[in-house]
Amino acid sequence: xxxxxxxxxxxxxxxxxxxxxxxxxxxxxxxxxxxxxxxxxxxxxxxxxxxxxxxxxxxxxxxxxxxxxxxxxxxxxxxxxxxxxxxxxxxxxxxxxxxxxxxxxxxxxxxxxxxxxxxxxxxxxxxxxxxxxxxxxxxxxxxxxxxxxxxxxxxxxxxxxxxxxxxxxxxxxxxxxxxxxxxxxxxxxxxxxxxxxxxxxxxxxxxxxxxxxxxxxxxxxxxxxxxxxxxxxxxxxxxxxxxxxx
Numbered sequence: 001x002x003x004x005x006x007x008x009x010x011x012x013x014x015x016x017x018x019x020x021x022x023x024x025x026x027x028x029x030x031x032x033x034x035x036x037x038x039x040x041x042x043x044x045x046x047x048x049x050x051x052x053x054x055x056x057x058x059x060x061x062x063x064x065x066x067x068x069x070x071x072x073x074x075x076x077x078x079x080x081x082x083x084x085x086x087x088x089x090x091x092x093x094x095x096x097x098x099x100x101x102x103x104x105x106x107x108x109x110x111x112x113x114x115x116x117x118x119x120x121x122x123x124x125x126x127x128x129x130x131x132x133x134x135x136x137x138x139x140x141x142x143x144x145x146x147x148x149x150x151x152x153x154x155x156x157x158x159x160x161x162x163x164x165x166x167x168x169x170x171x172x173x174x175x176x177x178x179x180x181x182x183x184x185x186x187x188x189x190x191x192x193x194x195x196x197x198x199x200x201x202x203x204x205x206x207x208x209x210x211x212x213x214x215x216x217x218x219x220x221x222x223x224x225x226x227x228x229x230x231x232x233x234x235x236x237x238x239x240x241x242x243x244x245x246x
Contacts, residue, residue, distance in 0.1 A: 001206060002095040003165075008201040008223040015170065015199065018221065022158060022168055025213045029157035029167075041156045044171075045185050046073040048231045049145035057148075060232045067091050069231060070136065070145055072108060078186040080106035086121075086136045096204075101133035108182050115141070149238075150180040151230045152191060165206040166214070172199040176234030194233050 010018065028040030049070040050056045059067040068091070074084040081104050088099040102122045103111055111120040117133040139145060153174040160166030175191035177184070201223070203214050210218075218225075 002092065002097050004094065004205050004208070004210070005096045006203045006210065006218075006225050007228045008203075008218070009195065009198050009226055009228060010201050010221075010223060011198055012172075014221060015172075018170075018201065018217070019156075021217050021220070022214075025161055025211070026158035026166075026168055027161055029159055032155075032157055039156050040158065041154055043076050044073065044151075044153055044155050045075065046071045046151045046230075047147045047180050047182070047185060048149045048151065048234075049140065050148040051143050051145060054148070054235075055143070057232055057235055060229050063227075065091070065093050068139070069229075070139060071231075072182075072185075074105050074185050078105075080104065084108055086133055088132070088136055088139070099132035099135050101129045101136060105185065108185075112140075112182065147180050147182065148178065149231055149235050150177045150184055150187065150191070151234045152176070153230070160205075160211065163205070163207075163211065166211055167202075167204040168214070169202045169204075170199055171202065171230075174200065174230060174234075176230075176237060178235065178238045192234075192237050194230065194237055200228055200230070 032040035032042045048056075049072075056067065056069055069089045071087050071089070072084060073087060074082055076082070084103050084105045084107075086101045086103065090097045090099070101117070103120050107120040110116070115137045117130055117137065121129055121133045123129050151174065154172045156170040156172065158168045160168075174194045176194060177187070177191050180187070203210060203218075205211065205214075217223075
């Protein structure tokens with residue numbers, strides 16, 4: 001299903017006010033329940049893949065409307081049995097579609113070496129996991145995709161009370177490094193911050209209209225929708241020695 005996704009770069013000084021503003025309309029994300037943090041928060045770790053000539057990066061930089069990003073994502077601290085996702089994120093004009101397949105982190109290296117999806121991918125009854133894993137490896141092999149950037153951040157996440165399809169996330173402390181190995185997924189050292197004084201607010205929804213309470217919040221805080229890519233900026237921060245200070 002296609003989803004709308006709006007991103008806003010927001011100074012940290014507005015974080016608490018925004019949190020209070022949304023609380024009457026949301027509930028904490030249940031995925032964040034199993035941690036010791038008071039907030040509904042977890043750490044997201046993604047290794048992005050790209051071609052030798054960085055085609056995915058260039059497509060984003062040039063504003064290509066139909067484009068794809070490829071990543072392998074895991075969460076929180078090292079756990080060999082922890083959920084790990086192979087994902088294709090497709091941008092179709094102003095909407096998003098994802099193809100996802102799940103494995104365990106301990107299987108990432110043998111999976112990437114063998115592409116044996118029947119052995120390592122968790123299968124659901126519909127068979128969609130295998131289909132999405134096949135899509136992922138089709139592009140990996142055809143385009144010779146390799147790990148290029150590790151992106152790590154803390155995500156504070158909420159779902160809409162009236163509509164489960166609405167999701168609000170605050171992505172904080174975003175940092176990156178280049179040329180990661182698969183075993184670097186949980187690396188904590190040598191990461192550069194993308195936005196020293198800002199976080200990314202994302203509003204996601206499936207209907208063609210943003211919820212009125214979310215739209216009102218955007219207007220109230222004078223937020224500006226921006227085409228922010230953690231992958232692209234994370235790469236640029238490390239290669240161009242430039243911090244994005246807004």
